[in-house]
Amino acid sequence: MNRRRFLGIGAAAVGAGALGAFAVPAAARLLTEGQPGLLLSSAVELPEAFQVPLPLPPVLRPVxxxxxxxxxxxxxxxxxxxxxxxxxxxxxxxxxxxxxxxxxxxxxxxxxxxxxxxxxxxxxxxxxxxxxxxxxxxxxxxxxxxxxxxxxxxxxxxxxxxxxxxxxxxxxxxxxxxxxxxxxxxxxxxxxxxxxxxxxxxxxxxxxxxxxxxxxxxxxxxxxxxxxxxxxLPRGDRDLPLMLADRAFAEDGSLRYPAIDPALTVPGVTDEYMNGVLGDVLLVNGAPWPRLDVDRARYRLRLLNASNARLYRLELDPQPAGGDALVQIGGDGGLLEAPVAHDAVEIAPAERFDLVVDFSRYPPGTSVRLMNRFGSERTAEVMRFDVSSRPVQDDSAVPERLAAFERLDPAAAATTRTFGFRRSRNDGWTINGRPYVPGRALASPALGTTEIWRFFTDLHHPVHLHLDHFQVLSRNRRQPGPYDAGWKDTVDLRPTEAVEVLVRFTDYPGAYMLHCHNLEHEDMAMMADFVVE
Structure with a gap:
């Protein structure tokens, strides 16, 4: 593959203003706006928004x-x-x-x-x-x-x-x-x-x-x-899993992707997409900009960002009177201890946000758009909810206390480890200056122990940990951010940020993974093993 060319794109990026990892000015502009990656445009005429009904994935039955x-x-x-x-x-x-x-x-x-x-x-x-x-x-x-x-x-x-x-x-x-x-x-x-x-x-x-x-x-x-x-909580037809993804399409409807090798025997994307591939079509559950008829009732929205590199800042338009439209009840690792109200949520690749939206706060007949404030033009809209005018019964509620929550104690941590997610002059996307080698562990925590893991970045990296969920202890040595509550398995790091997490290694020994969930970074070796012993 064109490895030498990738490594020669520029000097290692060392801060938010270091743009050596980018090939074009547009990518640099997107970085300053909080969005990594480069847009891959479709060659086909795109459909109008809100014409396709929202599909729901089939539920598999056990054999x-x-x-x-x-x-x-x-x-x-x-x-x-x-x-x-x-x-x-x-x-x-x-x-x-x-x-x-x-x-x-x-x-x-x-x-x-x-x-x-x-x-x-x-x-x-x-x-x-x-x-x-x-x-x-x-x-x-x-x-x-x-x-x-x-x-x-x-x-x-x-x-x-x-x-x-x-x-x-x-x-x-x-x-x-x-x-x-x-x-x-x-x-x-x-x-x-x-x-x-x-x-x-x-x-x-x-x-x-x-x-x-x-x-x-x-x-x-x-x-x-x-x-x-x-x-x-809302259940049944009012409990909706929503998979968000962006894609690009060729003129014949096939998927476009800038792979170096279309046969996918040699990994990697072409140079200009090394920081992530963004599509210009937003899909929800596989449908482009869908719409859904909703009752004037509470709905549970299980939002998953399944995009390769795109971040979303999600917000309802119009906002209901009084704001706080998105009531977070859970995250990656399940229910929070108590609900947290937001006007908008920011969701990085692989993160999940479990939200309750009360559509009874809107007048009958209102069309409510789910917007992406990190997008522009067609990527600024995600889907639409059309609020029914028919009377319905809604006996759901969001309790003040949701679930028992065990807080890990940083004083009990056996050790603190540091992992730097950076672009290296010689080795591309790395963790602690090393590209991924299977079987080479960067950490060997003991089964049953708690550790503090510190992640820091040069550019933008959503960091994912396998095996156990963790709790965010600090962000830039301050309090956790507004979207860090609860048990997490993926944490979003902006350029030059540092996040400390507490993780307890339980139940299973063996080799597991730590990696960036910008998939183009991951595929270009921003992964590491850790072995629980």
Missing amino acids: RSDGSTDYYEITQQVARLEILPGLRTEAWTYGGSYPGPTLAVRAGRETVVRHRNELPVPSVVHLHGGHTPADSDGYPIDLILPAASGRSGDAKGHAAMAGMAGMAGMEHGAGLTLARTTNSDRTYTYPGRQRAATLWYHDHRMGFTGPGIWRGLSGFHLVHDDEEDALP
């Missing part, structure tokens, strides 16, 4: 259940979907749909998911936010090879591995192990030892997470429990 476990099967397959009206788009899917089917599971019950890969490329499945054993976490070289290959020695799979090895500066195959690579089927076991939360599952193949998710490999995984069920 069987026993006293402790529910068993599911998902086939990863190519499908031709009508995403833009009147055009067909070839997508990589879980079960033939985008988003993939939703898994709705119970805390305390084991969930076993068998994935079969009928895609043309290897894949890996990561349950994002899942508290799982290491062999089911979706380590990026635990490949499921395509069914068409028939054998674990598939040449395409090994070519992809060699490409990533070269990207990380290793000799061919050095440091890699294919011990957990499987043929076309793989079974993931999720013990369910976690509280109710909005999780999601997605592709996690080393070097190719960006194109995999861009082409459609993502879906919701909702965990429910008795504590949440006892609350009078």
Whole structure:
């Protein structure tokens, strides 16, 4: 791949004003406005907004259940979907749909998911936010090879591995192990030892997470429990999972993506998109700028940012009288201790915000747009809610206390570790000055201990931690920010910021991941292993 050219784009960025990682002035301007990445425009005429009804992903039923476990099967397959009206788009899917089917599971019950890969490329499945054993976490070289290959020695799979090895500066195959690579089927076991939360599952193949998710490999995984069920929160048709994503389309309706290698055996994007790929079409649950008829009642909106690099600042227009339109009840790791009211929320790639919106605060017949204040022109609008005029009953409420919340004690931390997310002159996107090498751990926390992990950045990086959720302790040595409440697995860091988090390593030893969730950064080696011992 054009690795040398990438490394020669400019000097390492060392602060908010250092723009060596960017190839064009437009990208620098977007950075100053809080939005990393570069826009990839569609070649097709875009549809009018608010013409398509909001779709909801199908809920997958288990193929069987026993006293402790529910068993599911998902086939990863190519499908031709009508995403833009009147055009067909070839997508990589879980079960033939985008988003993939939703898994709705119970805390305390084991969930076993068998994935079969009928895609043309290897894949890996990561349950994002899942508290799982290491062999089911979706380590990026635990490949499921395509069914068409028939054998674990598939040449395409090994070519992809060699490409990533070269990207990380290793000799061919050095440091890699294919011990957990499987043929076309793989079974993931999720013990369910976690509280109710909005999780999601997605592709996690080393070097190719960006194109995999861009082409459609993502879906919701909702965990429910008795504590949440006892609350009078909106439920049923008024409990809406909303997956936000941006994409770009070619004239024939196919997906555009600036991969160096269209066959996806060599990782990376062309130079100008190294800081992230932004699309000009905003999708909600796979539909462009959809609309939804809503009752004059409370709705629960489970917002997921499944974009590769785009940040959103979400706000309702018009605001209801008195403001505080978005009442946050939960985040990445489930319910907050108490609700937090916002006029707007900022959501980085991979973050989830669980919000309650009371549409009875609007007059009947009002059209309420969900706006993206970090966007412009077509990317400034997300979807529209049309408030019904018919009378309805709503017995839901948002209690002043939502859930029991254990606060971790920083005084109990066994150690403090520091991780720098930076662009290096010689090695591209790095953590602590190193590009990713599988099997090279940057930390080895002891099982059962609590640690303080300090993340600092040069540019903009949403940082994701596998295995356990964490609590934000400070931001720039001050109090946590307005969107840092509760248990988190992804924290958004703006240029030159530093965030300290408290994390307790529980239940499962083994190798896990720490990485940037700007997918183009991740694919260009901004990842690290840590091993719980």
